[in-house]
Amino acid sequence: MSNTSSTDRGLSRRDFLTRAALVAGGAAGASVVGTTPAFATDEGVIGDWAADGSSEVALLDSRDTNASSSDGTYRELNGAAFPADDATPIAPRPIPASWDAECDICVVGAGGGGLNAAARAAQLGAEVICVEALGLHGGNAQSAGMCGILGGLSMQESKRFAFPSYPFDPKALTAWVMDEYHYAADPQLIYLIAEQGGPSLDWMASCGVQWRLGEVPVYVAPKNSTLDHHVLKMKDATDAMFNYGQRHGVEYRFQSPAQALVQDESGRIVGVVVKEKYQREVYIHARHAVILTAGGFCNNKALLERYIPTAAMGCASSYLIGGETGECFRMGLGVGADVSGFNSSASFDGGVDWQAEGGTWAHFLYDGMTQLSRQPWLTIDRCGNRLRYLDSRVAEDGANAIYALGDLATIQMANPGHRGYIVFDGRYEEYLAGFAQEHCRKLMTPDLEQIEKVPEHYRDWHHGVQDALKADVLKKRDSLEELEADLGFAPGILTEAVARWNETCERGVDDYLYPMPPEWLHPVSTPPFYGCRIGGNLYSTKAGLLINAKMQVVGVDGKPISGLYAGWHTAGGACGENSYIGDPILGSLMGDVGLAFCGGYLSGSAAVKHEMAGA
Numbered sequence: 086m087s088n089t090s091s092t093d094r095g096l097s098r099r100d101f102l103t104r105a106a107l108v109a110g111g112a113a114g115a116s117v118v119g120t121t122p123a124f125a126t127d128e129g130v131i132g133d134w135a136a137d138g139s140s141e142v143a144l145l146d147s148r149d150t151n152a153s154s155s156d157g158t159y160r161e162l163n164g165a166a167f168p169a170d171d172a173t174p175i176a177p178r179p180i181p182a183s184w185d186a187e188c189d190i191c192v193v194g195a196g197g198g199g200l201n202a203a204a205r206a207a208q209l210g211a212e213v214i215c216v217e218a219l220g221l222h223g224g225n226a227q228s229a230g231m232c233g234i235l236g237g238l239s240m241q242e243s244k245r246f247a248f249p250s251y252p253f254d255p256k257a258l259t260a261w262v263m264d265e266y267h268y269a270a271d272p273q274l275i276y277l278i279a280e281q282g283g284p285s286l287d288w289m290a291s292c293g294v295q296w297r298l299g300e301v302p303v304y305v306a307p308k309n310s311t312l313d314h315h316v317l318k319m320k321d322a323t324d325a326m327f328n329y330g331q332r333h334g335v336e337y338r339f340q341s342p343a344q345a346l347v348q349d350e351s352g353r354i355v356g357v358v359v360k361e362k363y364q365r366e367v368y369i370h371a372r373h374a375v376i377l378t379a380g381g382f383c384n385n386k387a388l389l390e391r392y393i394p395t396a397a398m399g400c401a402s403s404y405l406i407g408g409e410t411g412e413c414f415r416m417g418l419g420v421g422a423d424v425s426g427f428n429s430s431a432s433f434d435g436g437v438d439w440q441a442e443g444g445t446w447a448h449f450l451y452d453g454m455t456q457l458s459r460q461p462w463l464t465i466d467r468c469g470n471r472l473r474y475l476d477s478r479v480a481e482d483g484a485n486a487i488y489a490l491g492d493l494a495t496i497q498m499a500n501p502g503h504r505g506y507i508v509f510d511g512r513y514e515e516y517l518a519g520f521a522q523e524h525c526r527k528l529m530t531p532d533l534e535q536i537e538k539v540p541e542h543y544r545d546w547h548h549g550v551q552d553a554l555k556a557d558v559l560k561k562r563d564s565l566e567e568l569e570a571d572l573g574f575a576p577g578i579l580t581e582a583v584a585r586w587n588e589t590c591e592r593g594v595d596d597y598l599y600p601m602p603p604e605w606l607h608p609v610s611t612p613p614f615y616g617c618r619i620g621g622n623l624y625s626t627k628a629g630l631l632i633n634a635k636m637q638v639v640g641v642d643g644k645p646i647s648g649l650y651a652g653w654h655t656a657g658g659a660c661g662e663n664s665y666i667g668d669p670i671l672g673s674l675m676g677d678v679g680l681a682f683c684g685g686y687l688s689g690s691a692a693v694k695h696e697m698a699g700a
């Protein structure tokens with residue numbers, strides 16, 4: 086691995102995007118679920134929010150739970166709001182007397198990573214069974230908008246784009262990004278992503294995915310999507326990969342969550358136990374390998390607390406509404422796997438604290454309340470200090486527009502008590518148009534292009550805000566004093582912060598270290614008054630099973646676990662340790678969904694190469 090050159094060492098993430106002529110276009114994470122996913126919702130199983138996250142949970146009133154653990158941290162996570170709350174390893178099963186199904190390679194998960202792993206292994210000659218917990222393919226990946234990629238994709242040649250300099254050199258990219266990761270990552274793994282990211286997306290194109298390059302050449306999106314973030318959909322890509330897998334003989338088994346790995350006496354992983362249709366245990370013999378590509382654990386409270394405490398404290402919600410319950414990670418732990426990427430995750434701003442009011446932890450990204458919370462309101466921490474706002478208007482500053490989404494999350498997560506508080510008054514609707522926030526901060530209105538892809542309830546942002554008011558997540562009070570008490574502030578904190586803010590508004594010039602532009606200075610003076618507790622909105626866990634550059638899961642003894650492979654996000658380590666937002670491009674070197682695609686391609690390739698000699 087070459088060392089970072091002196092020229093490159095000085096480049097920040099913003100510099101590189103500015104250099105990439107970032108003047109217009111979309112953002113990673115700027116996407117929408119096409120329709121409410123038809124995820125499996127059998128009673129008492131993964132994805133059954135009614136059973137798992139009841140709004141009837143007995144909770145302390147929010148005024149008593151204001152980020153107030155005895156050590157000052159935000160620890161009052163409401164376990165019942167999460168669909169999973171268990172960090173214990175899942176023990177492997179011994180070989181059964183007889184198997185129910187046979188294949189060369191069993192892929193667990195049919196989302197962004199799993200579809201690629203299955204298709205790639207089948208293309209290379211393996212007989213593949215792919216098991217999926219939900220009732221359809223695509224996972225959360227189908228809701229994503231864009232992949233990020235910093236070079237090496239053939240389409241980027243047309244713009245002569247590569248970072249840190251053209252032509253593309255994966256060693257130079259690795260050197261730069263290791264610096265961004267503060268060297269807390271495995272350089273071999275990072276090099277693998279840098280080198281294989283482009284080929285993995287090119288390979289998807291050869292399988293039928295139609296890509297288009299964004300105006301910003303860092304981003305690539307499915308061809309039929311527009312660059313309006315509300316309608317960007319990776320579903321075209323996941324559908325194409327599913328179809329490719331079907332044409333090449335992959336047997337998909339839906340509503341069949343993996344429950345345990347099967348291990349032989351030598352310690353080799355030789356199969357998977359699934360609960361077919363959530364009813365009957367079925368043993369699948371994987372003659373050569375098992376690949377875990379079943380997402381991460383954004384929706385498992387106990388795993389978050391143990392492996393990503395920063396997200397457990399700082400995030401107020403998750404927007405990955407399917408899966409993410411972490412069984413596959415726990416299965417890896419059960420066969421002695423090591424963990425990498427400790428305390429790394431990725432979030433956007435504007436996680437709304439529904440769970441503190443007895444609501445569910447995971448919410449649709451475009452639920453209206455999420456967007457309302459992400460506007461430039463007066464925002465303070467629990468001491469009354471103002472929190473900086475980061476603008477996502479593209480015209481203002483292209484680089485900031487992209488990074489605003491992730492960096493504002495860290496601002497909202499890292500202050501005392503790990504929560505921010507937005508406050509506005511009865512005239513708030515008048516101010517929204519002037520804020521003109523972009524990407525997934527933009528409010529849903531019925532006139533938007535392709536609005537039909539949005540679940541009906543959310544086509545008008547007012548509906549989600551009404552839901553929040555009803556749940557008292559967005560608090561509406563007649564006086565500031567009442568709001569102050571009910572948000573859990575000590576007396577005087579909120580009222581004095583508002584008084585200072587109103588003076589600033591009257592002056593028309595903001596003297597704060599990070600001033601708001603004059604057109605955003607709206608006093609909080611007309612009742613009723615509104616307030617809401619916010620934090621990060623988690624979309625990816627980056628802690629996961631330790632893998633080597635062959636995508637093999639590695640045990641705590643430092644040796645690969647025979648027969649077991651993993652791709653991101655069941656694997657960890659893609660952005661090293663202790664990363665809030667998975668720098669450098671909102672999630673990792675390849676964004677978030679791109680990383681899953683790349684990991685699937687790599688693990689499918691590697692399992693065949695290393696376990697099926699002669700294939």
Ligand SMILES: Cc1cc2nc3c(=O)[nH]c(=O)nc-3n(C[C@H](O)[C@H](O)[C@H](O)COP(=O)(O)OP(=O)(O)OC[C@H]3O[C@@H](n4cnc5c(N)ncnc54)[C@H](O)[C@@H]3O)c2cc1C
Nearest residue numbers: 114194196197198218224225226230231343408677678681
């Ligand atoms: C609204 C939205 C917008 C987004 N926008 C972007 C974007 O623009 N750019 C970006 O880079 N990222 C974006 N993301 C994030 C991106 O979608 C995820 O990072 C990506 O889906 C991760 O892929 P994955 O394969 O790891 O997980 P998934 O796609 O979620 O796939 C995992 C699959 O495994 C299944 N599974 C879980 N447990 C089991 C089990 N025990 N047995 C069998 N199957 C199991 C799950 O049901 C799921 O289908 C967005 C996400 C959402 C929700």
